[in-house]
Amino acid sequence: MILKNISILYGSDLKLVEKTNVEVSGNKFKKISSKITSSKNAINCEDILLIPGLINSHTHIGDSIAKDLGLNKTVDSKINPVFGMKQKILRETPPKKLIQFMRKTSQSMIKKGITCFVDFREGGLEGVFLAKKALKGIPIRSIILGRIEKYQSTDQIKKNLSISNHYQKELEFLLKYCDGLGISGSNENSDSSLKQFSKTKKLRAIHCAETKQSFSKSKSITKKTEVQRGLLLNPHFLIHMTYATKNDLKLASKKTKGIVVCPRANASLAEGIPDVEQMMKMKCNLAIGTDNVMINSPDLFREMDFLWKVTMGINKKRIDPKKILKMATVNAGKLLDKKIGCIKEGYLADAVFIKKKHVDLDPLGDPYAAIVHRASEKSISAVMIGGKIVHGKI
Numbered sequence: 099m100i101l102k103n104i105s106i107l108y109g110s111d112l113k114l115v116e117k118t119n120v121e122v123s124g125n126k127f128k129k130i131s132s133k134i135t136s137s138k139n140a141i142n143c144e145d146i147l148l149i150p151g152l153i154n155s156h157t158h159i160g161d162s163i164a165k166d167l168g169l170n171k172t173v174d175s176k177i178n179p180v181f182g183m184k185q186k187i188l189r190e191t192p193p194k195k196l197i198q199f200m201r202k203t204s205q206s207m208i209k210k211g212i213t214c215f216v217d218f219r220e221g222g223l224e225g226v227f228l229a230k231k232a233l234k235g236i237p238i239r240s241i242i243l244g245r246i247e248k249y250q251s252t253d254q255i256k257k258n259l260s261i262s263n264h265y266q267k268e269l270e271f272l273l274k275y276c277d278g279l280g281i282s283g284s285n286e287n288s289d290s291s292l293k294q295f296s297k298t299k300k301l302r303a304i305h306c307a308e309t310k311q312s313f314s315k316s317k318s319i320t321k322k323t324e325v326q327r328g329l330l331l332n333p334h335f336l337i338h339m340t341y342a343t344k345n346d347l348k349l350a351s352k353k354t355k356g357i358v359v360c361p362r363a364n365a366s367l368a369e370g371i372p373d374v375e376q377m378m379k380m381k382c383n384l385a386i387g388t389d390n391v392m393i394n395s396p397d398l399f400r401e402m403d404f405l406w407k408v409t410m411g412i413n414k415k416r417i418d419p420k421k422i423l424k425m426a427t428v429n430a431g432k433l434l435d436k437k438i439g440c441i442k443e444g445y446l447a448d449a450v451f452i453k454k455k456h457v458d459l460d461p462l463g464d465p466y467a468a469i470v471h472r473a474s475e476k477s478i479s480a481v482m483i484g485g486k487i488v489h490g491k492i
């Protein structure tokens with residue numbers, strides 16, 4: 099397929115290139131040049147801005163059935179992995195129903211230009227199988243991070259007990275069926291358990307410093323911050339870091355591939371806003387996620403808009419919108435160490451066709467600002483995943 103006369107945000111710096119041609123072959127971008135001789139089946143895309151497919155780096159689509167339930171409850175009574183109301187709902191809902199709503203969320207994400215999402219899956223092996231069933235036949239790229247349903251008590255953490263052989267075996271089995279581990283947090287796991295988990299060869303990620311309460315709990319039980327302990331997992335990336343200290347951020351920037359912030363989820367739980375300005379200063383690689391469907395909509399356009407404005411509003415300092423768009427694209431590709439999130443030769447052909455002339459965007463004064471705070475599902479003409487048009491048309 100050749101897309102001719104198209105505008106694109108090219109490469110890892112999202113450079114605007116106008117009137118070029120893009121050749122897609124198989125599932126990858128093969129050649130990008132104004133000099134490609136167009137064949138008969140070339141598609142004229144002069145009114146299109148092609149941007150990398152958006153990557154939602156943190157979700158829990160499993161709770162799609164529980165949208166906006168328990169709005170006034172505290173964070174813990176809502177989503178604590180051991181006693182939160184979310185767990186009760188998931189336990190008591192027939193799997194068929196859970197699957198039905200997980201499918202709806204995946205379809206909704208594709209319509210919103212999300213071509214890949216990274217899901218923290220609860221429910222052990224059964225939970226992983228449930229997600230696989232839900233995603234069957236839906237062309238979105240998914241990275242499923244599972245976990246075993248074993249949460250240690252404060253006492254077990256203080257005694258630094260490791261997980262039993264039984265759970266270790268369960269973990270090894272689980273990892274055969276998913277892309278890695280998504281650990282709930284360091285407050286539910288002892289140092290030795292975290293070290294044990296660090297031996298897995300697949301992706302490793304952990305929630306860290308999400309709330310003031312989780313931050314102080316870790317300090318009071320272990321005298322260490324959640325981040326210091328979370329790093330025992332040797333994680334590829336950390337989720338949230340809303341209450342991270344400067345030293346925590348320094349450690350994260352040195353020892354991980356990055357941080358996934360979830361600003362709207364944090365705000366909707368009345369738990370603050372991640373300080374991305376400070377994170378950028380500390381040279382952390384930043385990606386963005388929408389977190390639980392229960393508390394937030396899986397829409398990265400809204401997420402980017404919110405993060406951009408709220409950060410500038412709080413710090414009274416401008417941020418280049420391109421930096422925000424990178425969080426939902428190229429930075430996420432780097433964090434996951436995959437050839438996605440970037441329109442460049444050799445990368446997987448995941449992209450969103452934006453209508454330049456759409457009533458919400460025309461005239462396009464700044465393409466980065468336009469995507470971050472004006473674009474929506476309505477300004478999308480088509481979505482391509484792995485070289486195939488999976489939504490809309492061009």
Ligand SMILES: [Zn+2]
Nearest residue numbers: 218305389390
């Ligand atoms: Zn989460």
